[in-house]
Structures are given as C-alpha cells and as structure tokens.
Amino acid sequence: MKLVIERRDTSSALLRFSAPMVSIVVALLFAGGLILAAGINPLDAYREILYEAVGSTYGLSETLVKATPLIFAGLGVSLAFRMQIWNIGAEGQIYMGAMGATWVALFSGLENHWLLMITMFCAAFICGGLWAGVAGVLRARWRVNEVIVTLMMNYIAILFVNYLIYGPWRDPQGFNFPLTAQFSEAARFANFFDTRLHSGFFLALFCALLLYLLMERTVWGYQIKVIGSNPQAARYAGMRTGVAIFAVLFLSGAIAGVAGLSEVAGLQYRLQHGISSGYGYTAIIIAWLARRSALGVIIVSLLMGILLVGGDSLQMLWQLPIAFVYAFQGLILFFLLGSDFFIQYRVKLIKGAQGG
Amino acid sequence: MPELLQIQNIRKTFPGVVALDDVSFTVAPGEIHTLLGENGAGKSTLMNVLTGLYHPDSGHMQLAGEPVHFTSPRDSLSRGIGMVHQHFMLVPAHSVFENILLALERVPQFYNRKHYQQKMQKLIDTFELDLDLDADVWKLSIGAQQWIELIKLLLRDCRLLILDEPTAVLTPQETDRLFKVLRLLQQQGKSIIFISHKMREVMEISDRVTILKKGSSIATLKRAEFNADILARLMIGQDRIPEWQKNLQMSEKVVLDIRNLSVRNDRGLADLDDFSLQLKEGEILGIAGVAGNGQKALAEALTGLKEINKGKIFAGDMDMTHSTARASYISGIAHIPEDRKSIGIAPDLDVADNLIMKSFKNTLFRRGVFQNRRAIRRNAEEKVSRFAIKAGPEGSPVRYLSGGNIQKVIIARELSEQPRVLVALYPTRGLDIGSAEYIHKVIVDGAGRGMSTILIAEDLDELLKLSDRIAVMFRGRLIGYADPRQTSREEIGLMMSGEQREQP
Numbered sequence: 001m002k003l004v005i006e007r008r009d010t011s012s013a014l015l016r017f018s019a020p021m022v023s024i025v026v027a028l029l030f031a032g033g034l035i036l037a038a039g040i041n042p043l044d045a046y047r048e049i050l051y052e053a054v055g056s057t058y059g060l061s062e063t064l065v066k067a068t069p070l071i072f073a074g075l076g077v078s079l080a081f082r083m084q085i086w087n088i089g090a091e092g093q094i095y096m097g098a099m100g101a102t103w104v105a106l107f108s109g110l111e112n113h114w115l116l117m118i119t120m121f122c123a124a125f126i127c128g129g130l131w132a133g134v135a136g137v138l139r140a141r142w143r144v145n146e147v148i149v150t151l152m153m154n155y156i157a158i159l160f161v162n163y164l165i166y167g168p169w170r171d172p173q174g175f176n177f178p179l180t181a182q183f184s185e186a187a188r189f190a191n192f193f194d195t196r197l198h199s200g201f202f203l204a205l206f207c208a209l210l211l212y213l214l215m216e217r218t219v220w221g222y223q224i225k226v227i228g229s230n231p232q233a234a235r236y237a238g239m240r241t242g243v244a245i246f247a248v249l250f251l252s253g254a255i256a257g258v259a260g261l262s263e264v265a266g267l268q269y270r271l272q273h274g275i276s277s278g279y280g281y282t283a284i285i286i287a288w289l290a291r292r293s294a295l296g297v298i299i300v301s302l303l304m305g306i307l308l309v310g311g312d313s314l315q316m317l318w319q320l321p322i323a324f325v326y327a328f329q330g331l332i333l334f335f336l337l338g339s340d341f342f343i344q345y346r347v348k349l350i351k352g353a354q355g356g
Numbered sequence: 357m358p359e360l361l362q363i364q365n366i367r368k369t370f371p372g373v374v375a376l377d378d379v380s381f382t383v384a385p386g387e388i389h390t391l392l393g394e395n396g397a398g399k400s401t402l403m404n405v406l407t408g409l410y411h412p413d414s415g416h417m418q419l420a421g422e423p424v425h426f427t428s429p430r431d432s433l434s435r436g437i438g439m440v441h442q443h444f445m446l447v448p449a450h451s452v453f454e455n456i457l458l459a460l461e462r463v464p465q466f467y468n469r470k471h472y473q474q475k476m477q478k479l480i481d482t483f484e485l486d487l488d489l490d491a492d493v494w495k496l497s498i499g500a501q502q503w504i505e506l507i508k509l510l511l512r513d514c515r516l517l518i519l520d521e522p523t524a525v526l527t528p529q530e531t532d533r534l535f536k537v538l539r540l541l542q543q544q545g546k547s548i549i550f551i552s553h554k555m556r557e558v559m560e561i562s563d564r565v566t567i568l569k570k571g572s573s574i575a576t577l578k579r580a581e582f583n584a585d586i587l588a589r590l591m592i593g594q595d596r597i598p599e600w601q602k603n604l605q606m607s608e609k610v611v612l613d614i615r616n617l618s619v620r621n622d623r624g625l626a627d628l629d630d631f632s633l634q635l636k637e638g639e640i641l642g643i644a645g646v647a648g649n650g651q652k653a654l655a656e657a658l659t660g661l662k663e664i665n666k667g668k669i670f671a672g673d674m675d676m677t678h679s680t681a682r683a684s685y686i687s688g689i690a691h692i693p694e695d696r697k698s699i700g701i702a703p704d705l706d707v708a709d710n711l712i713m714k715s716f717k718n719t720l721f722r723r724g725v726f727q728n729r730r731a732i733r734r735n736a737e738e739k740v741s742r743f744a745i746k747a748g749p750e751g752s753p754v755r756y757l758s759g760g761n762i763q764k765v766i767i768a769r770e771l772s773e774q775p776r777v778l779v780a781l782y783p784t785r786g787l788d789i790g791s792a793e794y795i796h797k798v799i800v801d802g803a804g805r806g807m808s809t810i811l812i813a814e815d816l817d818e819l820l821k822l823s824d825r826i827a828v829m830f831r832g833r834l835i836g837y838a839d840p841r842q843t844s845r846e847e848i849g850l851m852m853s854g855e856q857r858e859q860p
C-alpha cells in the first residue's frame with residue numbers, strides 16, 4: 001500500500017463548499033482537546049460560544065459589530081485581489097480613514113448630521129484611497145512592488161495617528177490619555193435595537209452589493225477582470241492598465257478607509273490608540289477564504305465575528321487566558337486555510353508497492 | 357513485437373464535458389505513432405492522462421507490460437515518458453541554459469557549469485540544432501523555445517516522447533529538421549507519439565495512425581493502409597468540409613500604404629528595413645518568407661504593438677504611424693496575433709467575455725456604464741455556432757478549451773467586426789482540416805465584401821490558394837511580388853532565399 005497525493009483536475013462546487021465546513025468541524029475537534037485539557041467540557045464550551053455569539057439579541061448584535069470593519073476591509077482587499085494586486089495595507093488604510101473622519105467630526109465646524117455624515121464618509125474614503133493610491137502610482141508608474149509599499153505604509157499610518165492623539169489632537173480634558181475629544185451627537189452613526197449595532201453594518205452590506213454590481217455588471221469591472229487575467233492582452237485590446245491599477249488600489253484603500261469611519265463614528269466616537277486590532281490583516285485572510293466573492297466576504301466576516309465574540313466569552317466565563325482564545329481562533333483559521341489543500345489535491349491509497 | 361505502451365478504455369470527464377469517452381491504443385518500441393483528430397477530439401487530454409497530469413475516471417495503462425498509475429508528470433518522466441506540451445512553459449527571463457538545467461535531475465547545489473554546458477552543446481550538435489545556450493528565452497521565437505523543451509527531454513533520456521502539435525509553431529525548414537531528429541531517435545529505439553493537423557506531415561512521418569473522434573479511438577491504421585483521403589474521411593466522418601470560391605474583385609483603391617518602414621528589434625537589429633507595401637481594397641495579399649525575416653515585425657508595426665523607427669503607414673489618407681493598438685483598431689484593423697496565449701485571450705474569463713474583448717465599449721454590449729449581459733451572451737451563442745467552437749459548459753474559462761478552439765475564439769472575435777483590414781499571422785495554425793477551410797472561407801468572403809487581408813503564413817499551399825498577390829520578404833526587405841496563378845513553389849522558394857526579381 002502506498003499513499004500518494006494527486007493534483008485534482010477540477011474541483012466540484014460541492015467540494016468547494018463542503019471542504020471548509022469539514023475543516024471547521026476538524027478544528028473544533030482539535031480545539032476540543034485543548035479545552036478538555038483545561039478541565040472544561042468542550043460541548044459546554046461550544047454551546048456557550050454559540051449562545052454568546054448568536055443566541056441572544058445582545059450576542060448577535062456584538063457579532064455583527066465585530067464583523068462590520070472586517071466586511072469593509074475584506075471587500076477592499078478582495079477587490080484588489082481580483083486584479084492580482086496584493087493590498088496588504090488595509091490596516092493602515094483603516095487608520096487613515098478613521099483619521100480623515102475624525103478631522104471632519106472635530107475640526108470642520110459642521111453641525112448638521114447628514115452633512116457631517118456625508119463629509120466624514122468622503123474624508124475617510126479619500127484618505128484611505130489616497131493612502132493606497134500611493135502604492136498604486138508607484139506600481140503603475142515605476143513597477144514598484146505594491147506588497148512592500150502597502151505593508152510599510154501601515155506603520156507610517158499607525159504612527160502618524162499616534163502622533164496626532166499624543167500631540168495636536170489630544171483632548172485637553174482627557175487627563176492626558178492619548179485620545180481625541182468625543183464626537184458630537186451629530187457626528188455619530190445611529191444605533192439600533194438598543195445595542196451597539198450601528199449603521200456601519202448596513203453600510204457594509206450595501207458596499208458589498210455595490211461592489212458586486214461594479215465587478216460583475218459594469219464595463220469597468222469587466223476591464224478589471226481582463227487586466228487581472230492577462231495584462232498583456234488587456235493592453236493589446238486598448239485598455240489602460242496603469243490607470244486601472246491606480247483606480248483599483250485607490251478604491252480598495254477607500255473601502256478599507258470607510259472601515260475606519262465606521263469604527264470611530266459607530267463605536268468609539270473618538271480617535272484613539274488601537275482603533276483597529278488587526279482588522280486589516282484579518283481582512284487578507286478573509287479575502288483569501290472568500291475567493292474574491294463579495295458574498296463570500298460577508299459570510300467569512302460573520303464567521304470571524306462569531307469567533308471573536310465567542311472567544312471573549314470563553315475568557316470571561318471560565319477565566320481561560322486570552323492566549324487560549326487566540327490559539328482557538330488560530331486553529332480554526334489554520335484548518336480553513338488547510339482545506340484549500342484538499343480542494344486542490346486528493347490523497348489516495350494505492351495497492352501494491354509499485355505505484356508507478 | 358511486444359508493446360511498449362498499452363492504453364485501454366480510458367475515459368475522462370470534466371464537469372459538463374466528456375473529454376475522453378473510450379480510448380484504446382498501443383505504442384510499439386521504436387515506433388512513430390500519430391494521433392489524428394479534430395479540434396477538441398481529446399488528443400491533448402489523452403496525453404495529459406498518459407503523463408499523469410490528469411487522472412482517468414476509468415481505464416488502464418501498461419508500460420512494458422506492467423500496469424502503471426502516474427500521479428504527476430514528474431512521476432511519468434521518471435519512468436521515461438516525456439512530453440512537449442502544446443502550450444509550453446519556460447521561464448522567459450532566464451537563459452536557455454538555465455531553463456534546461458531546471459529540468460535536469462540531481463543537479464548538485466554547486467554545479468559545474470562547464471560540464472553541463474558541454475553536455476547540452478553536444479546534444480545540440482548531434483541534432484544540428486540552431487540554438488544559443490546563453491540567449492534569453494523571451495527573445496527567442498516560439499519555434500526555438502520548442503527546441504528547448506525537446507532538449508530537456510532528450511537529456512532526461514526518455515524512451516517515449518510525446519510531441520503535442522510541435523510543428524504548429526515550426527517553419528517548414530524547422531519541421532524537416534525535427535523529422536530528421538525524430539528519425540534518429542527512432543533508430544535509437546525510442547518511441548514517439550506525434551500530434552499534428554497537417555496531413556502532409558502525418559503521411560511523411562507516421563508508422564501508425566490512430567484516429568480520435570469525439571473522445572473515442574475509432575481506428576488505428578498501419579503505414580500501408582492509409583492515405584490522406586482515408587484519414588480525412590475517418591477523421592471528419594459525416595461532417596462536410598465547407599466549400600468556397602474565390603472571385604476576383606480586387607479594386608485598385610489603396611487602403612494601406614506602407615512607405616519605407618524601418619523597425620528595429622530588441623537586439624537593435626533591423627527587423628524591417630526600408631520596407632514598402634501597398635494593400636488594395638478587397639485584396640488578399642500573401643506574405644511569404646522564411647520565418648524570422650520580418651513578417652512578425654510587419655504585423656506588429658501595423659497593429660501598433662511595435663515602435664516604428666522610420667517610415668510611415670497610411671490608412672486611406674490618415675497617417676497612423678504613431679497610434680496605439682487601440683487607435684489602429686479604430687481605424688479598422690483586425691489582428692490575429694502569432695502568440696495567442698500571451699496577447700490573444702484572457703484565460704480566466706469565459707468565451708463570451710473573451711469574444712467582446714475588443715468591442716466591449718461598443719454600445720451593442722453596454723447600457724451606459726453597465727454591460728448588456730444578454731447581448732454579450734447572444735453574441736457568444738452566435739459565434740460559437742458559426743465558428744463551431746467547442747466551448748464546454750457555459751461560463752467555463754477559456755483556459756480549458758483545446759488549442760484549436762482557443763484559436764477559433766480569437767479568429768471569431770477579430771473577424772466578427774467586419775474589419776476593413778485584417779492582419780493575420782498563421783491564422784490556421786493548429787486548426788483541423790475542416791476548421792481551417794472554414795477560416796479560409798471567412799477570409800475569402802470578407803474579401804468579397806471589401807476587406808483587405810495581409811496573410812502571413814508558412815504553408816505555401818495555403819498562400820497560393822488564397823492570395824491575389826504574394827509578396828516575398830527576405831531579411832526585412834521586400835524582395836518582390838509573385839502572381840499565385842503563374843508562379844510555382846520553386847520560384848517562390850528561390851525568392852524566399854533572397855533572389856531578387858522584377859516586380860510584375
């Protein structure tokens with residue numbers, strides 16, 4: 001008997017759907033071992049996670065709140081992936097978007113709610129967009145690798161926001177904490193159902209719909225797909241690839257920037273340290289797992305939301321260390337990414353030593 | 357004679373397509389065995405199953421009497437089966453030497469460059485190939501790249517060589533050289549599976565021919581049993597070969613006027629040198645010449661893909677010397693490029709999307725910023741049936757189409773716009789007999805409607821059959837014109853080797 005690994009010629013839709021499901025189950029089994037080792041019945045723990053994350057209005061709303069920035073950032077990153085452009089700077093773009101929105105909220109002098117909302121949106125959109133657009137110009141004009149540029153600019157963005165909140169934008173009444181003043185009521189998103197769920201979530205869904213239409217139904221989206229598939233052929237057909245590269249990176253960063261808006265205007269009402277706890281990086285994984293589809297981004301983001309909320313509850317109920325929660329989340333991700341392997345390859349047992 | 361390879365009842369399906377239905381055939385040691393079949397009959401798929409790239413749904417294979425199950429091309433290579441693919445893959449930025457080295461087994465970390473270079477050079481000399489080991493691959497012609505693939509396999513010492521349409525990208529001279537190499541290999545006892553659509557070649561080289569039709573092997577014939585007619589009839593079956601007739605109605609109006617064009621290539625040498633040509637309305641102007649004498653540069657200069665160093669191109673009264681591909685397309689030039697894979701298609705998009713690649717901005721296919729999906733789909737349905745494209749289930753990427761069908765997608769796209777000028781490089785390369793005839797018909801019909809064609813082809817028969825005039829190129833210059841009704845193959849051959857002649 002011999003074990004061989006073969007590349008699959010094709011993978012069916014059923015497999016593409018079932019492999020991630022199976023991998024989640026396997027991850028739960030593994031994590032169950034860990035939980036058991038901590039002296040807790042895994043079934044209880046899972047019931048708890050599920051209950052906390054989706055079992056109550058409060059839990060469900062928290063899950064959606066957590067998923068919101070992930071949807072935005074995931075959409076942004078996956079848009080760039082569509083054109084084989086690797087924007088791994090969503091984290092920085094979130095910060096820049098948040099910064100733009102904050103500037104409008106605190107210093108523009110506007111007071112009308114809708115005017116504020118629209119201006120804040122534009123500011124976040126443009127700031128995030130330009131931040132990624134830098135990489136776009138460098139790539140389109142001088143073929144500078146966008147991976148490095150977008151990554152490096154994360155640090156610049158985060159440190160720049162730090163500078164603002166430690167320095168010029170620090171709230172004078174804030175007891176020297178590194179935060180800005182609170183936004184006025186007019187500069188905040190509406191909340192729903194007496195929970196923290198805010199308009200940002202619905203804006204994210206709307207964004208996903210728009211992006212889907214943009215990619216699948218418009219002439220522009222068609223060009224992006226052709227360029228992503230074969231830039232040489234696209235150029236030959238008269239498409240302007242340089243402009244498209246910039247536009248896609250701009251839009252990708254702009255959508256990530258709106259995640260920043262949604263966080264400051266919907267949740268925190270101020271700019272402060274750590275407004276994004278790595279959402280921009282999680283977005284890369286989300287975009288990967290979602291396989292370029294906008295609907296996929298929403299589904300995967302919701303799943304991540306469940307993991308985040310449920311993980312927190314484990315920590316609170318059983319006093320499991322935070323490291324445990326991370327390990328748990330890591331395991332799930334690990335197996336999800338691993339399922340990709342089984343979608344592309346198959347493992348086979350062959351009789352006889354002479355396998356060929 | 358014991359068989360080297362036995363293939364029994366192979367079946368292979370892809371979602372929505374039965375690529376191979378039931379295929380059986382054998383290959384004897386020292387035999388050159390040809391696979392013949394229409395585009396999409398399953399030849400490449402069968403070879404991919406044989407080398408372990410694909411895995412059959414059912415069926416058996418035996419190598420030297422022993423059942424085998426290959427899991428990857430590397431696996432089959434280690435058992436002495438090597439393949440040159442229809443669309444081969446080299447690392448373009450690397451040199452020939454490096455590309456060949458990559459394919460070798462057990463090259464130590466710190467290898468002796470000289471040793472390997474000598475080994476490769478010896479092989480190149482044995483087979484009298486014209487290949488510079490230090491050249492960068494991207495600068496080489498597709499034909500030369502094919503030699504690299506072949507050398508890789510020869511160095512690995514394969515006992516069964518599979519060549520998937522090798523001659524599609526070779527000049528007739530190179531084909532002769534390839535056949536010489538194949539005969540040499542045959543004498544060394546190696547077996548060869550050869551795929552080609554060109555009947556002349558099949559007749560010349562094959563010991564046996566197996567005919568594939570719609571995924572099944574329908575007959576295997578020995579040398580004495582076949583001739584071109586028998587093979588064609590078996591292959592095509594009930595399908596009729598389209599018929600066409602040429603009527604002379606070329607006018608004296610000049611649609612394209614090329615004046616003293618000079619184009620330099622990547623090495624700074626002249627690809628076109630003071631080249632002048634006039635194309636008349638409704639004319640099919642054949643361009644003959646040994647490959648590499650500037651034909652490709654001419655096509656690329658005309659379609660805006662190449663910088664023009666000197667001279668001018670006029671379309672009607674418009675100077676279009678310095679316009680981009682887009683601009684020249686607007687002035688009505690359609691282009692069937694030589695290098696299909698790299699500039700002809702977007703492999704991840706489906707047939708419908710590929711068919712509108714140059715006309716996506718047309719109001720026919722859009723409503724404002726939105727695409728008109730229904731019109732795009734209807735366009736695809738019409739083209740697919742008109743050009744008999746075997747496209748697989750709707751929405752599947754063009755990448756999965758067979759080589760000939762990809763070619764048909766490009767031709768359908770370029771010719772559907774009723775272009776005023778068509779620049780076609782080897783338009784029937786890789787097409788089966790029926791499809792090639794159909795393309796000829798489309799070009800001739802187009803000429804009847806006033807389309808002017810610059811037809812660049814290697815096959816002199818094709819040129820003589822289609823062209824109104826034949827221009828012969830040599831070293832980037834126009835040697836002279838020939839009248840296809842009066843000239844002979846020999847005369848054109850002489851001109852192709854540079855012999856000057858008076859213009860008619």
Ligand SMILES: Nc1ncnc2c1ncn2[C@@H]1O[C@H](COP(=O)(O)OP(=O)(O)OP(=O)(O)O)[C@@H](O)[C@H]1O
Pocket residue numbers: 009010370371373374375393394395396397398399400401402442746747748756757758759760761786
């Ligand atoms: N990976 C794949 N996925 C789906 N369909 C495929 C795949 N590979 C091949 N096919 C289909 O199988 C059929 C046979 O294709 P194949 O490439 O073997 O034809 P062929 O005989 O080599 O034709 P040609 O002369 O044009 O090269 C085609 O209809 C093709 O679309």
Ligand SMILES: [Mg+2]
Pocket residue numbers: 399400401442520758759760
């Ligand atoms: Mg083929």
